[in-house]
Amino acid sequence: MRTLKKANQKLGEDALDFIDLYLALQPKAENFLPSHYMDLLKNFYRLCYEEPDDPVYQQKEIYRQILVLKETFQSYGDVSLMLFPHEESKAFQYRSRLNRFRNRLINLMDTELINDEKQEEARKVLGFQDFSMGTPPFTRANLKFRFSILLGEEVTVLRRFREVLGIYDNREKLQWNYLMDVLEQMVVQSAHYTTGAEKRDFLERMSQNTYFKGLNGLLTTVVSGSPETTISLLKEELFQPEQVVVVDYENEEQLFQKIQENNTAVFAIKVKSLTHNPFGDSRWFPFLTRMIFVDNSPMALRTNISLVY
Structure with a gap:
């Protein structure tokens, strides 16, 4: 079959979530993810992007594999239900409205629908400096x-x-x-303003750092703030405060016991360094979706930049 650049079928939200998960996984995801689980995601991705001989059969197979993936990645669906629904921030809503207003004003000037006096006023309005919260670069x-x-x-x-x-x-x-x-x-x-390229470059350089070598393969991002700020964002912006349990990482057995005792919470795990990977064992797999590692190293405290795995 020929692979298409876009999904051949109109996919539901569940299917798109698993496609996003597959695309987001790091090259070293096999450090944590059993190989047959990765194969399930890969085969599902191919199924959605292949040109089918029988579109009806393909759609049925997509539904069937979604059920298999939900059964395999149970906590992935559970955590997504715990997330707060988000919309664009007020700052960006304001910016989009301002841009629409500026475009309409420019259109009026270009089409000469306003007289010279009004055009002069419009130029002054367009020349105002904007220092509103959330102003782009x-x-x-x-x-x-x-x-x-x-x-x-x-x-x-x-x-x-x-x-x-x-x-x-x-x-x-x-x-x-x-x-x-x-x-x-x-x-x-x-x-x-930090650009996407700068962020990718920073994460690439950090992935080569030996301090958190044991976490290579997990999805990674960076927060412009201290470890406490990062945990505050998790508690107040992504989840409910009572859903997040903060744990200082001491050793793997202590962490495994705490996670086993709570089947519903998301764990924000503060780590100063982790040079080896203790989570490759299959016993950790059911809990990985509820584990968020927060950089609590001396460098993070000094620079106010925290890695999040």
Whole structure:
């Protein structure tokens, strides 16, 4: 059969969830996931994306395999039911409305549906700087405006005042240049938004770190905040506070006993380091979906950047 770029059938939410799970699994997922379970996901993905000889039979087979996957990954469905329903944040709702308004205003100007006086007012409105919460990455105009507020001018202009201030000594020149570099970096970094490429690069470099080598293969993300902030997000944004149990990782037997005692909670496990993988044993598989590992290393506490597995 020929494999299609898009799913041939209109898939339900359950099917899309398992496809997302298969696509999200790391290359080293076999460290935790028994191979025959990975084969189930792979075969299901192929089934959904193959051009069928008999579409009716294919649809029936998709339904059958969804039932098999639900039985195999029981806790995966349970946890998804515990998650809070989410919508776009108020900040992004505001941004989308603002963009629609700006586009309508530009359209009015382009089609000359408003007179010259109104067009001048519209240009002033479009020229306003937007520093609302959740504003997307700064444009050059935004950055220039921020320089003018904080420093009066851009740093490239301020550098010219060195001789006016009577700075001729080599050591003083170095100090002046260092001050200018710090000021420029302060303004530029305050306007920087982490890009997807930067995040992927950071996670790739962290995967090569030996501190959490034992967790390679789990889905990984990064939180711009301390371990406590990460746990707070889990409790207050993703789940109910009473659904999340916080555990300090000491050893695998202590952790296994705590998880066995509670069949419904999600466990936020604080780890300082885990250089080996104690979770490859099949006894852990039914519980992995309810286990979230939070980076509690000294580096996370110093930098306010936490890895989450």
